[in-house]
């Protein structure tokens with residue numbers, strides 16, 4: 001139970017979408033679980049929405065009426081008037097991309113100002129040299145590449161951890177910023193030279209970044225203090241996770257991961273909200289599994305990939321890459337429930353399975369003739385795991401117009417109940433399409 005300021009209620013034991021408390025939403029797979037849609041739904045019930053990790057490697061799609069919004073860095077709460085959105089200290093920010101995103105959303109009629117968007121002065125900046133290094137490292141890895149989004153995320157977090165990063169707050173101190181950039185570029189240019197890339201002119205880059213600082217200055221602030229003030233006035237917070245559990249730098253399929261903590265703990269370190277102020281954790285899960293980029297994926301299935309791609313599904317919003325697709329994996333999901341402390345699951349994309357006669361569910365792995373009940377830490381061992389499946393009957397009818405749990409075909413309900421039972425968690429939401437209204441609350 002939260003300590004400090006008394007909470008209005010405690011929601012861990014009962015799913016009650018009208019009552020929110022401070023909630024962390026995490027991806028329970030390899031990202032792209034349809035979190036944008038779940039976040040959009042949950043946002044309606046909170047006051048504040050926080051991004052606490054990742055950068056513009058993420059891409060959330062939210063469809064409102066006939067308009068499609070694509071969000072990369074800005075929390076999707078921005079689409080709901082009256083909500084306050086925060087980009088926390090744990091995020092890495094490419095300010096050029098952020099300014100473009102703001103301009104795109106304003107162009108679609110979304111109001112954005114320091115009244116509804118605050119950005120942490122401690123968030124680290126992503127520079128073009130991070131992208132160049134990201135690309136060059138991928139090239140050097142050849143066959144063993146990670147398959148990154150090439151947005152410079154790994155090198156930017158690398159600088160942060162090596163204590164040579166430059167932060168958003170530095171943009172508000174032009175002299176200090178130029179000094180830091182000049183000194184950083186010396187080492188960077190040496191590295192770029194080794195890769196055969198052109199050196200960077202720090203003055204030109206500095207001017208470009210300082211110009212973005214001017215555009216963003218009203219929004220750049222100490223978001224830790226802002227968040228605590230909001231909590232003290234009983235505001236409720238949704239932490240919207242980016243990427244997913246198995247892309248977590250510590251708990252994912254290392255090295256085929258992103259460079260931040262995508263699991264629930266990242267919400268605290270990436271925002272300055274202590275763990276005892278988090279009331280519940282909601283996991284987002286696709287009714288099947290997808291991943292982009294390289295790395296182990298035991299339930300990957302070419303036929304299912306072909307089917308979903310032929311329906312125009314599973315193409316990454318941000319990079320246009322086709323996602324790898326496979327069956328639901330109970331072994332991986334159980335681990336995600338454990339490491340995040342997932343209280344309830346939101347299962348999205350159920351309609352992707354509508355046409356199937358039979359559906360496979362992975363209940364265990366096998367490696368070297370032995371049964372394996374949890375994802376191996378070592379990626380080589382993980383790659384040698386083969387799935388043990390059970391078959392369940394499909395429902396072979398559209399679910400897209402279902403608006404209540406009882407509207408769903410019986411076999412679809414049985415499937416959802418089976419996967420949640422195997423994962424060891426409760427079902428709370430079901431997504432049957434991209435639109436806001438295609439969300440079913442399970443009571």
Ligand code: IMP
Pocket residue numbers: 030031032057058059146147148149150151152153154242243247256257258259292293294
């Ligand atoms: P990076 O985050 O660009 O360094 O990429 C590292 C790995 O994370 C790659 O496999 C990417 O495909 C994956 N990744 C990063 N962001 C996302 C996302 O938003 N959805 C799915 N995969 C992602």
